[in-house]
Amino acid sequence: xxxxxxxSYRRDTGSTMARMIYDRLRLEKxxxxxxxxxxxxxxxxxxxxxxxxxxxDIFLLVLSKNALNRxxxxxxxxxxEIEAALEKNLAIIPIMAEDFVWPETMPAGLENIQxxxxxxxxxxxxxxxxxxxxxxxxxxxxxxxxxxxxxxLSDSSDTLIAASIDE
Numbered sequence: 001x002x003x004x005x006x007x008s009y010r011r012d013t014g015s016t017m018a019r020m021i022y023d024r025l026r027l028e029k030x031x032x033x034x035x036x037x038x039x040x041x042x043x044x045x046x047x048x049x050x051x052x053x054x055x056x057d058i059f060l061l062v063l064s065k066n067a068l069n070r071x072x073x074x075x076x077x078x079x080x081e082i083e084a085a086l087e088k089n090l091a092i093i094p095i096m097a098e099d100f101v102w103p104e105t106m107p108a109g110l111e112n113i114q115x116x117x118x119x120x121x122x123x124x125x126x127x128x129x130x131x132x133x134x135x136x137x138x139x140x141x142x143x144x145x146x147x148x149x150x151x152x153l154s155d156s157s158d159t160l161i162a163a164s165i166d167e
Contacts, residue, residue: 004056005033005137006090008081014064017097017121021060024130031137050084058140059085059092065099072107082110091140094118
């Protein structure tokens with residue numbers, strides 16, 4: 001099971017928040033995180049993003065002021081990252097900055113982003129924000145482990161039943 005956290009953000013309005021989240025997740029909780037300015041290698045940007053995303057189970061979407069405004073453009077990087085996260089069925093956790101406002105009309109194909117349980121970030125309550133974020137991440141991972149254990153148990157039960165019938 002992949003155990004990485006991909007952080008997506010709009011550079012012009014969300015880079016400070018993305019960096020703060022990246023640093024806290026790595027330093028306080030020792031989570032493996034991807035932030036493009038830290039870990040992106042030379043080569044094709046989109047290929048590198050896809051490669052890094054394949055190592056992740058969680059997608060943090062930093063929603064800063066106007067973060068989704070350019071997402072109507074199919075070649076927009078944030079849009080492509082959201083689409084890839086949806087396609088890969090990553091656990092998506094939107095993080096709403098204080099100045100973020102949902103667009104009146106969501107770009108086609110991204111309408112469901114509003115249905116994910118988001119965490120609002122308010123600076124005066126930053127410690128509570130991080131505690132809630134850690135809780136979300138830990139809950140997602142506990143649910144993934146439970147599903148994996150259920151699958152293994154199910155496979156074991158099938159084998160035992162088959163062995164009993166053959167005898």
